Amino acid sequence: MSERAPVIELRDVTFRYPGGEDLPPVVEDVTLQVTSDDYLGLIGPNGGGKTTLLKLMLGLHRPQRGTVRVLGQPPARVRSRIGYVPQHAKIDTSVPATVLDVVLMGRLSGSTWGIRFRDQDLAMARTALDQAGVLDLAGRPLSSLSGGQRQRVLIARALASEAEVLLLDEPMAGVDAPMEQSLHELLERLNERLPIVIVSHDVAFVSSELKHIACINRHLVCHGASEITAEMIAAAYGEHDHLKIVQHQEECPTRDEHEDHP
Secondary structure, three states: OOOOOEEEEEEEEEEOOOOOOOOOOOEEEEEEEEEOOOEEEEEOOOOOOHHHHHHHHHOOOOOOEEEEEEOOEOHHHHHHHEEEEOOOOOOOOOOOOEHHHHHHHHHHHHOOOOOOOOHHHHHHHHHHHHHOOOHHHOOOEHHHOOHHHHHHHHHHHHHOOOOOEEEEEOOOOOOOHHHHHHHHHHHHHHOOOOOEEEEEOOOOEEEOOOOEEEEEEOEEEEEOOEOOOHHHHHHHHOOOOOEEEOOOOOOOOOHHHHHHOO
16 A cells, blocks of 8 residues: 555455355455555455454464564564454443443553552553543543544553554444544544554545545455535535445455445
């Protein structure tokens, strides 16, 4: 994508889940680079391999063929340096944990004190909350937050690990339009200092701040996007001037999905 050294690099990656030897691979022959200043949108239909690619980047899956490197290493070796916001975070909101408690979970891998957090851990957690714009919520229970506020807290938890790259799986799912725009603006600011990969199932509309777009539907193709008019956006989605439409190339594996959803 550029001449900068890749922060994430996949080369000729093919992956099948155990027991799926007689089925087509979930991802096949995928080659992808994410550079230090990148903001990459990974888009495609449900079941197309988006989350699987993220888990390969995290080292939670190992490809049957090809190589995955993050920060120059096999991803399992540098997982503590990767900030990850899953689509469905498994946090029990019935537990009386505060927002600060949740964000401190991002410090566990780096803490030599187990669950006895150091002053440094508390400072980093508060810094992450401030960066995510929710420091004022530090003492609130997670169960009291809106969907958008909760997403910001989960982003803060990822940042608290002193992440050098940020991976987000469907961060806009279940978020209303004003909060969605606010989250796009937050990610744009965060991209000023670290690379971001964001997953979406929407094959047509993505943030206008993305620098590259990768379409995955087992195979992967990277290509650009062209701006659509504000009038077109307003007619379809309301006032979302932070969005643009992707003009999918003929070889793009998600092209058929796009054509099914004009």
